[in-house]
Amino acid sequence: MTLSSKLSDPRLFRQYAYVDGKWTHGEGGREEAVFDPATGEALGHIPWLEAHQITAAVDAAEAAFVHWRALRADERCERLLAWYDLLQAHREDLATLMTLEQGKPLPDARGEVEYGASFVRWFAEEGKRTFGETIPSHIPNAALGTIKEPVGIAALITPWNFPLAMITRKAAAAMAAGCTVIVKPAGETPFSALALAELAERAGIPAGVFNVVLGDPPEVSRILCAEDRVKALSFTGSTRVGRLLLEQCANTVKRVSLELGGNAPFIVGPDMDPREAAFAAVAAKFQTAGQDCLAADRILVHESIHDAFVGHFAERMAALTVGNGLESEIDLGPLIHRQAVEKAAAIVDDAISKGATLVAGDQSQAPGENFFMPVLLTGVTHDMKIWHEESFAPVAGITAYADDDQVIEMANDTEYGLAAYIYTHDIRRIWKIMRALEFGMVSVNSVKMTGPPVPFGGVKHSGLGREGGVTGIDEYLETKYYCLGALGSVSGS
Numbered sequence: 001m002t003l004s005s006k007l008s009d010p011r012l013f014r015q016y017a018y019v020d021g022k023w024t025h026g027e028g029g030r031e032e033a034v035f036d037p038a039t040g041e042a043l044g045h046i047p048w049l050e051a052h053q054i055t056a057a058v059d060a061a062e063a064a065f066v067h068w069r070a071l072r073a074d075e076r077c078e079r080l081l082a083w084y085d086l087l088q089a090h091r092e093d094l095a096t097l098m099t100l101e102q103g104k105p106l107p108d109a110r111g112e113v114e115y116g117a118s119f120v121r122w123f124a125e126e127g128k129r130t131f132g133e134t135i136p137s138h139i140p141n142a143a144l145g146t147i148k149e150p151v152g153i154a155a156l157i158t159p160w161n162f163p164l165a166m167i168t169r170k171a172a173a174a175m176a177a178g179c180t181v182i183v184k185p186a187g188e189t190p191f192s193a194l195a196l197a198e199l200a201e202r203a204g205i206p207a208g209v210f211n212v213v214l215g216d217p218p219e220v221s222r223i224l225c226a227e228d229r230v231k232a233l234s235f236t237g238s239t240r241v242g243r244l245l246l247e248q249c250a251n252t253v254k255r256v257s258l259e260l261g262g263n264a265p266f267i268v269g270p271d272m273d274p275r276e277a278a279f280a281a282v283a284a285k286f287q288t289a290g291q292d293c294l295a296a297d298r299i300l301v302h303e304s305i306h307d308a309f310v311g312h313f314a315e316r317m318a319a320l321t322v323g324n325g326l327e328s329e330i331d332l333g334p335l336i337h338r339q340a341v342e343k344a345a346a347i348v349d350d351a352i353s354k355g356a357t358l359v360a361g362d363q364s365q366a367p368g369e370n371f372f373m374p375v376l377l378t379g380v381t382h383d384m385k386i387w388h389e390e391s392f393a394p395v396a397g398i399t400a401y402a403d404d405d406q407v408i409e410m411a412n413d414t415e416y417g418l419a420a421y422i423y424t425h426d427i428r429r430i431w432k433i434m435r436a437l438e439f440g441m442v443s444v445n446s447v448k449m450t451g452p453p454v455p456f457g458g459v460k461h462s463g464l465g466r467e468g469g470v471t472g473i474d475e476y477l478e479t480k481y482y483c484l485g486a487l488g489s490v491s492g493s
């Protein structure tokens with residue numbers, strides 16, 4: 001059965017790049033297969049564009065920018081809202097596509113479509129509120145102020161773990177600001193991006209405003225980063241690649257936004273009900289099979305409730321079902337590919353060899369070669385990979401701590417600074433720990449922390465800038481200051 005036959009609208013499945021409003025094949029004959037990580041079956045193929053075709057996408061975005069930026073904000077809003085409506089109308093097909101190429105369970109994929117669409121609606125509205133300011137003048141007879149203007153073409157490079165929402169959180173902000181965009185999705189999950197392009201076209205987004213290029217990742221990124229006409233780069237992905245791209249953007253002095261890796265601590269205070277906290281920790285760890293930048297990687301539990309917490313965690317973890325995300329009642333789908341499984345196994349082996357205890361996690365039960373059964377390790381310490389590396393896998397590491405100062409030190413003992421969780425009802429402890437944590441986002445007594453109104457982003461090596469919220473659109477705007485002199489009548493006003 002082909003992929004398109006699983007969709008009620010088969011035209012959402014596209015195996016071409018999308019440049020200047022046209023479905024585009026590669027001119028050099030290079031292509032890449034895209035696999036269903038659950039079954040290993042090839043879902044389809046995507047072309048790799050040649051260097052001159054990437055440059056042609058920049059030409060198209062440049063030409064489209066002239067007209068797109070000239071529209072009124074409310075006109076851009078109307079088109080983005082039409083796109084939002086289409087995303088909602090095709091939610092089921094978009095979720096099916098996503099589960100097939102990414103592996104996450106269908107209900108999670110539906111949730112991501114909803115989440116991704118919510119950024120389009122949010123920024124459609126925010127585009128109407130890109131206010132400048134009036135500045136009381138210190139210059140006689142002058143009026144001073146600022147205007148917000150779109151930066152120009154934005155290149156958006158995105159990962160495979162959230163194949164739709166990571167694009168819309170960037171693209172909707174950029175497009176609402178009046179920018180045109182060139183999206184380079186992950187090669188593992190291009191079909192969600194191409195379905196977005198199909199729906200953008202149907203929504204009346206003009207040719208050249210939303211482009212999707214496909215190709216060899218280092219080659220495409222080098223071209224986009226070196227292009228002076230590309231004024232902003234927004235990247236979501238690993239810290240390793242983020243650093244490379246930051247370097248590559250130096251010559252053209254681009255605006256760079258980076259949403260990079262995480263290694264979230266999950267802190268449980270002594271006053272917590274261990275069962276309630278353990279169930280929350282399981283949810284924070286195993287969403288998207290642990291392939292989430294917000295995944296609770298280091299679970300730090302007060303020594304007084306540690307053993308009870310571990311018992312409840314193991315009990316809840318044992319109830320998780322692992323399988324093909326298209327089947328019903330599945331909690332964890334496959335990992336994205338075999339290398340991810342091997343990396344997870346290496347992290348577990350490293351921890352055990354350095355003294356961690358394997359409480360649960362029997363890989364002989366895995367239902368396929370890309371699957372990894374949830375693992376629970378206790379006694380994880382600073383010298384283990386699991387402490388420092390983002391496992392991006394369903395591997396939970398628990399450690400006991402003695403007091404607040406110790407847990408703050410443990411939590412901050414990482415190069416990452418994206419998100420952290422605190423579970424306690426002691427308001428003084430919450431305030432002390434929350435202020436001391438070196439993380440861009442801290443969630444207290446809640447697993448869910450994201451959504452369009454929040455400024456999403458990290459500190460330290462987790463990134464630069466913020467996405468979403470009222471400031472997310474600023475990543476795509478320049479502030480132009482003006483001084484209107486010799487006006488005569490305004491002095492002193």
Ligand SMILES: NC(=O)c1ccc[n+]([C@@H]2O[C@H](COP(=O)([O-])OP(=O)(O)OC[C@H]3O[C@@H](n4cnc5c(N)ncnc54)[C@H](O)[C@@H]3O)[C@@H](O)[C@H]2O)c1
Pocket residue numbers: 157158159160161162166184185186187217218219221222236237238239241242244259260261262292293390392418458462463
């Ligand atoms: N902070 C956030 O908002 C956030 C959200 C989702 C994922 N992530 C992070 O993304 C990572 C997982 O995604 P991934 O494995 O796709 O990341 P990745 O860095 O390997 O790839 C991200 C993108 O960069 C491209 N790429 C890969 N190698 C490249 C190279 N050498 N030069 C140029 N481009 C290259 C990929 O094709 C992809 O489009 C994790 O570290 C995760 O924490 C962060």
Ligand SMILES: N[C@@H](CC=O)C(=O)O
Pocket residue numbers: 161162291292293294450456
């Ligand atoms: N869950 C994150 C994506 C991280 O991988 C989000 O909400 O943006």
